[in-house]
Amino acid sequence: MHVFDAAAVHAALSWQFLIEALRKGHLGEMPASEVVVQSDPAGGEAQFVTLPGWANGGPIVVKMVGVFPQNAVLQPPQPAVQGLVALFDGKTGGPLLIADGAAMTARKTAADSALGAAILAREDVEDLLVVGAGALAPHFAEAHLAARPSLRRVTIWNRTPSRAEAVAAQLREKGIDAVVGDDLDDAVARADVVSCVTMSDKALVKGTLLRPGAHLDLVGAYLPHLREADNAALTRGTIFVDSRNNMQGGGDLSQAVASGAITWNAVEADLFELVQGKREGRTGADQITVFKNNGGAHLDLFTAAALSQTLG
Template sequence: MKVFDAEAVHEALPWSYLIDALSHAHRGSMPLSDVVVQNDPNKTANQFITLPGWVAGGPIAVKMVGVFPGNEKLTPPQPNVQGLVALFDGSTGAPMLVADGAAMTARKTAGDSALAASLLARDDAEVLLVVGAGALAPHFARAHMAARPSLKRVLIWNRTLPKAENVAADLRAGGVNAEAVNDIDAAVAAADVITCVTMSDRTLVKGALLKPGTHLDLVGAYATSLRETDEEALKRARIFVDTRHGMENTGDLGPALRSGLITPDAIAGDHFDLAQGRARGRESGDEITIFKNVGGAHLDVFTAIALNNAA
């Protein structure tokens, strides 16, 4: 059985390889998947989540992950999301690999959004805005730059400016032209690609400020109580998701679907539709596109298979 710590996961899954692997995986069928969520018996915001997935005729993957929102405030800080991913032979049940869950989640989640950017962002996009400066922020910056090599400048915004400055410094150390910004409205108006990786419960990206041709990636609002953009953005854009399954339970999309602002038919396609040619991606240079990163156990399966194939 192969064992991958966090460093080994990141080394084995370079962004370009992972984007291609995810694209290829979506040309097949949706794996059987499920999710089991357990809330902290002590009534905190902490959760433990188990996500099994099984590819027809292929392997089984199980992600076991804790979501502990206060971890980043610990000394020293820890990732808010961490755990393990295990891959099993689908014909015998034998364990094949186990990998660091935080690293796998970072790669899977950012790779999912980067795949969307490769299909929906303009191929001449130059300015990337990362909204949020948590542990996932640098991964999303690098993943989007791999998906759209035309990106030349990265802006980082966070409610706490020093955290944005830390992420920008980390990216600059790796040769990225990155800077922290104070004014999110000005940054939104300047950006060609925007990725939101936050725990916000209020609008951050105002739809009225999106310039023609912008691609907006919504990641952090995983519950209906959370929000990263507003109704104006949803009305102006063609909307895509990685999977329709569970999208009604996410922030941004869920409330809009329940209120009737948009209908399920407003979703132009998911990753399976795009990969298999049932939906068209960007249709013009002026079109605004939104991708909602819903996530799911199927993406953990795809990423674990990519890891196993790479090693």
């Protein structure tokens, strides 16, 4: 059995390789998957999540992760999501590999949104705005740049400017033109691609400010009470999701549906339908596209399978 620590995961899974692996994974059927969520028995915000997935005729994955929002304020900070991902042979049940869960989650989650952008964002986009400056933020910037090479500039916005500057500095060290956005509304109005990676419980992105032709990537609101974009963003935009299986759990869509702003029929397609050509993606240069990244064990399976391919 092979063991991948965080550095080995990041080194093995280049963005171009992983985005293409996810694309190929979506050419098949949705793997069988489950989600088991346990909440902190002490009543805190933390959760422990177990996600098994099994592809028809293929491998089995089990992701075991803790979601600890308070980790960001620890000294030194730790990833809010960390744990392990294990891949097993689908015919014998034998273990094939085990990998660092935080690195796998960062790689998988960012590549999921990057695949959405590769399909839905315009080919001439230049300005990327990343809303949020947590552990995932630099990965999302790099993944979007890989998916849309026309992107030239990256703006990082965070409620705490010093954290945004830390992410921007990290990107600049890699030769990326990255700056801090002082005013979120102004940054949204200028961006071609807006990627939200936060734990916000109120809408941050105002839909009225989105440019014609913009692509909005919503990642962080994975629970019903969380929210990253307002109703105007969802009514102005054409909505896509990575998977219809998980779309009811996140706050952006569920709150908009509960308010009557949209219905679930507003979701135009998921990645399986888009990759397989069953539904159309972007249909015009001025169309605003909204992609809700919900995650799921199937993405962990595709990512772990891609990692196994690097073993030769």
